[in-house]
Amino acid sequence: MTKHRLIIGADLAGSRPEICYYDKTTKQLAALPMKIGNYHVTLTELFEKESGDDEAAGTVADLFREVFRTFGIGDIQREIVGMVVTFPDVDAKMLRMIRKAFELLEIPRSKTYVQDYCEDYYFYMTYQKQELWNRGTALFSFEDNRVRYYRFAPGAARNSLLVRVGSADTCALPQDPEKKDHVFAEYVRKCIGDEICSSVFITGDGFDEAWADESKRILCARGRRVFTEDSIFVKGACNAARERFDEKRLTGMKCLSDSIVPYNIGMEMVVGGKLSYYPLITGGSHWYNTVCDCEFLLGSDDELNFLVSGVETGGRHSVVMKLDGMPERPERTTRLHLHMEFTGKNVCTAEVTDLGFGELFPSGGKTWKEELGEIK
Amino acid sequence: MSECMLCQVRRAEHPYLIESIGLNVYSVEELLYFMERNIPLLDGTILNEDLVRWLKDELHMRRLSVNLSMVLQRNFSVRDFVMPVFREVHYPDEKTIRRVDEELKKEEDKPSPVRMKECGDCLFGYGRYLRAIDTYRAAIEEAERNEESGDSLAGILWHNIGCAHARLFQMEELVSCMEKSFRLLKTGEARDAWLFAVLMRDGSDGLAKAALAAGIDGSVTREIEKKARELPRPEQPADPEQFLVDEVRAYHRNTGL
Numbered sequence: 001m002t003k004h005r006l007i008i009g010a011d012l013a014g015s016r017p018e019i020c021y022y023d024k025t026t027k028q029l030a031a032l033p034m035k036i037g038n039y040h041v042t043l044t045e046l047f048e049k050e051s052g053d054d055e056a057a058g059t060v061a062d063l064f065r066e067v068f069r070t071f072g073i074g075d076i077q078r079e080i081v082g083m084v085v086t087f088p089d090v091d092a093k094m095l096r097m098i099r100k101a102f103e104l105l106e107i108p109r110s111k112t113y114v115q116d117y118c119e120d121y122y123f124y125m126t127y128q129k130q131e132l133w134n135r136g137t138a139l140f141s142f143e144d145n146r147v148r149y150y151r152f153a154p155g156a157a158r159n160s161l162l163v164r165v166g167s168a169d170t171c172a173l174p175q176d177p178e179k180k181d182h183v184f185a186e187y188v189r190k191c192i193g194d195e196i197c198s199s200v201f202i203t204g205d206g207f208d209e210a211w212a213d214e215s216k217r218i219l220c221a222r223g224r225r226v227f228t229e230d231s232i233f234v235k236g237a238c239n240a241a242r243e244r245f246d247e248k249r250l251t252g253m254k255c256l257s258d259s260i261v262p263y264n265i266g267m268e269m270v271v272g273g274k275l276s277y278y279p280l281i282t283g284g285s286h287w288y289n290t291v292c293d294c295e296f297l298l299g300s301d302d303e304l305n306f307l308v309s310g311v312e313t314g315g316r317h318s319v320v321m322k323l324d325g326m327p328e329r330p331e332r333t334t335r336l337h338l339h340m341e342f343t344g345k346n347v348c349t350a351e352v353t354d355l356g357f358g359e360l361f362p363s364g365g366k367t368w369k370e371e372l373g374e375i376k
Numbered sequence: 377m378s379e380c381m382l383c384q385v386r387r388a389e390h391p392y393l394i395e396s397i398g399l400n401v402y403s404v405e406e407l408l409y410f411m412e413r414n415i416p417l418l419d420g421t422i423l424n425e426d427l428v429r430w431l432k433d434e435l436h437m438r439r440l441s442v443n444l445s446m447v448l449q450r451n452f453s454v455r456d457f458v459m460p461v462f463r464e465v466h467y468p469d470e471k472t473i474r475r476v477d478e479e480l481k482k483e484e485d486k487p488s489p490v491r492m493k494e495c496g497d498c499l500f501g502y503g504r505y506l507r508a509i510d511t512y513r514a515a516i517e518e519a520e521r522n523e524e525s526g527d528s529l530a531g532i533l534w535h536n537i538g539c540a541h542a543r544l545f546q547m548e549e550l551v552s553c554m555e556k557s558f559r560l561l562k563t564g565e566a567r568d569a570w571l572f573a574v575l576m577r578d579g580s581d582g583l584a585k586a587a588l589a590a591g592i593d594g595s596v597t598r599e600i601e602k603k604a605r606e607l608p609r610p611e612q613p614a615d616p617e618q619f620l621v622d623e624v625r626a627y628h629r630n631t632g633l
Binding site for chain 2: 278
């Protein structure tokens with residue numbers, strides 16, 4: 001039986017999930033609708049039947065097992081090099097569900113990642129020739145009678161190329177072809193107007209050149225090159241998997257999307273005998289994937305001083321968290337556990353627990369929880 | 377003023393027991409905190425293979441445990457074992473680590489009976505009276521063996537043994553030790569300590585008899601009794617029953633009886 005070495009991207013958009021695989025052995029890339037045998041899967045229908053995260057995770061895990069069997073994968077743990085799952089927008093609930101599904105499939109966390117469509121777009125474009133994106137690109141994604149705009153805009157930062165990827169609100173299109181053309185044309189005008197782009201991509205079902213005369217004129221203005229391409233997001237997810245788990249060809253490039261945390265948070269701490277900046281949160285990851293846990297000994301002050309700096313701007317400012325009611329103990333005899341996570345892109349929560357100092361200074365179990373406010 | 381210090385070593389699931397004082401430590405920082413403040417207690421009962429195994433298995437400090445295993449295989453001093461641990465963790469700060477190093481060097485130069493006396497003092501401070509008594513007695517034997525230190529150290533040691541017996545309400549032993557201390561030290565303080573012990577055990581009549589037998593003036597015994605009357609009364613505990621339970625538990629723990 002042939003042993004595969006597959007890198008996988010999976011788009012779990014409710015109505016039309018897709019899977020894209022890259023075979024390391026044969027160097028083949030293919031994107032397919034997710035099917036079990038000849039049966040098209042519709043996750044929306046499946047999720048409507050489930051009553052909680054665990055059931056949904058079980059359904060997704062079963063689905064993947066069946067799909068892998070269709071591919072001829074016999075040993076999931078050995079034959080899958082890495083896997084990225086994508087949704088149009090990711091939230092914490094979805095993330096929990098997918099992580100549970102990976103656990104059920106026994107795929108280690110180190111071989112998996114979850115991201116949204118903005119990041120898929122980034123990885124899709126950066127794996128194309130640079131001339132197609134070096135002056136920015138635009139993407140219009142159709143799903144039935146709705147279209148959504150995505151923007152890819154490269155810009156320089158201090159030591160890297162920062163690519164800002166964002167999206168606009170979805171636009172509903174009327175059924176009537178003439179009206180549809182006009183509404184879409186207005187949407188394009190609003191989104192890209194007369195901007196110069198290296199390329200414009202159109203993807204998904206719902207676009208047809210037959211009704212898009214006015215829209216085509218706007219799209220092709222300023223000499224813009226327009227391409228139609230299927231399955232951009234799932235291909236981008238697959239490219240992301242190649243990048244994260246294998247090829248790593250995008251050194252010196254960073255993606256800044258709406259869900260990416262655009263700043264670093266750290267503290268001045270003694271590490272290995274020397275006072276230095278210790279990073280707690282490093283910008284560049286999704287807010288829903290960004291978590292920090294560490295333990296340290298409190299110094300002489302009953303407060304913590306977090307240093308926040310922008311990934312793009314580099315400027316630094318402090319955010320202080322007071323630990324009122326901290327028991328009096330000698331310096332560096334209070335062990336604290338710090339847990340930081342984001343509840344939104346700019347909202348970071350810090351939870352500090354007093355662990356005491358063993359039997360020498362027992363813990364009172366006190367905790368402090370604070371939202372660090374709108375971080376800018 | 378000190379900054380926060382990152383804990384780069386995990387806490388142990390199973391603690392290391394410092395048996396001499398019944399203290400469980402769960403982290404390398406707690407171990408170092410204890411070591412810094414209890415240099416006289418650092419001996420083979422703590423610095424041994426069990427500790428090295430704990431550092432390796434519980435704290436995953438493999439490199440340090442390999443180094444310490446090699447130290448244990450040769451004729452080593454406390455400083456040889458302890459300083460690598462401080463330098464590995466850099467706790468609590470460089471200034472304190474240098475001070476500990478200096479103290480350990482001075483400790484090496486002290487005569488063995490003096491080190492043992494200091495160990496006994498630490499154990500006494502932790503309420504480990506039986507262990508303190510054993511340590512003090514061993515110090516006396518060591519001093520006699522080496523013919524070092526003279527009567528003054530032995531006198532102090534007998535006094536301390538007496539104090540330990542007093543904490544255990546062992547009055548016969550208390551009086552005997554205080555008398556030995558007085559005979560060796562021949563000071564007013566040592567005399568008063570002995571007479572006080574006699575008063576506690578035998579009352580005023582016993583005090584008078586003992587003083588007469590020793591040729592001590594009546595004014596001294598009157599002064600002793602006056603001081604005894606003027607001692608502050610202990611505060612009544614808020615919960616006498618719980619206080620009694622706690623004291624009994626501590627007694628059993630400290631004596632093994």
